[in-house]
Amino acid sequence: MDFYKNRNKDEIQAGNDENANSMGIKAVGDARQNLSYSIEEVDLIVGASYSPYDTVATLAHVVQREFSITKAKAVYVSSACSSFINAIEIVEGYFATNKAKKALVVASEHNTAFCNESCPKSGHLWGDGAAAIFVSKEKMTENDPEILDIYTHGLGHIGKGRDGVRLNPKHEGIVMSDGRDVFIQACYYMPEALNIILKKNDFKIDDVAHIIAHQANMRIISNIANQ
Numbered sequence: 210m211d212f213y214k215n216r217n218k219d220e221i222q223a224g225n226d227e228n229a230n231s232m233g234i235k236a237v238g239d240a241r242q243n244l245s246y247s248i249e250e251v252d253l254i255v256g257a258s259y260s261p262y263d264t265v266a267t268l269a270h271v272v273q274r275e276f277s278i279t280k281a282k283a284v285y286v287s288s289a290c291s292s293f294i295n296a297i298e299i300v301e302g303y304f305a306t307n308k309a310k311k312a313l314v315v316a317s318e319h320n321t322a323f324c325n326e327s328c329p330k331s332g333h334l335w336g337d338g339a340a341a342i343f344v345s346k347e348k349m350t351e352n353d354p355e356i357l358d359i360y361t362h363g364l365g366h367i368g369k370g371r372d373g374v375r376l377n378p379k380h381e382g383i384v385m386s387d388g389r390d391v392f393i394q395a396c397y398y399m400p401e402a403l404n405i406i407l408k409k410n411d412f413k414i415d416d417v418a419h420i421i422a423h424q425a426n427m428r429i430i431s432n433i434a435n436q
Contacts, residue, residue: 222321223337228262230271232339233317237272240341245349246311251278253309255299256285257292257316259376260323260383272315282309289374290423291361292316297344298359304346315341323382331385360406368394396432 223232233256241248256268263271267285272278282303288295293316303309320335344356368390376383385391399422407414422430 221336221338223319227319227337228322229258229260229317229319229339230262230268232319232337233258233268233272233315233341234275236317236339236341237276237313237315240343241276244343248276248313249278249280251311251313251343252281253300253303253312254278254281254283255296255312255314256283257287257296257314258285258318259287259289259292260319261285261287262319262322268315268317272313278313281313288363293340293423294359294361297356298361300344301359310346312344313341314344315339320383323376323378325382325384328384330388331383334385334388335383358406358410360402360409362398362402364394364398367398392426392429395426395429396436399429399433400436 254269254273256270256272258268261268267283269283269285273281273283284299286292286296286299293314296314296316300309300312300314303312317339319337321337324332324335326332345353348355373387373391373394374383374385403414403420407417420434422433
């Protein structure tokens with residue numbers, strides 16, 4: 210994972226010459242250093258972003274061209290905060306149908322390209338970052354970690370729905386118009402998701418050494434940890 214220059218101690222911002230595509234390319238380049246096979250063997254690229262630089266020449270296609278991955282399918286997914294996890298679910302589907310064996314998932318968010326820093330409600334919330342992982346259907350080395358399971362659940366029907374957080378580039382950009390609603394729903398559904406996937410795989414909370422949240426809000430993280 211790559212982060213970029215500090216705006217202040219609490220926020221991270223891309224440089225003036227960077228965008229969602231360039232950050233994604235940098236993340237792939239860094240991840241490639243630990244790859245045990247040639248990147249040209251990748252046969253599926255899934256790009257994930259809700260704040261893309263371009264919605265036609267997607268992050269997946271840009272990465273494909275940059276690294277000359279000529280035999281790969283290129284797919285793009287945008288599903289709010291779960292885009293990265295949904296991208297891995299897409300890989301899971303391609304693997305299950307034997308349409309791919311070696312995948313690259315790259316996620317990149319350039320929130321500050323769309324935010325209004327003068328917005329009193331949410332101008333201070335947005336940061337930028339990118340991450341990339343290589344996923345293979347079969348184990349390639351003895352040190353490869355294994356993905357045991359993936360669980361997601363769409364929640365567009367609860368609470369404020371799309372009005373909780375929205376990005377309309379032509380008008381107001383990215384805003385969180387109701388932070389309280391986002392807080393309430395996150396504090397309820399994140400522990401629920403954790404409990405569901407633990408139970409499904411016959412684990413207890415005491416079996417877990419680390420919980421890594423996509424969430425950057427320490428109030429939410431602390432609340433979940435207490436639960």
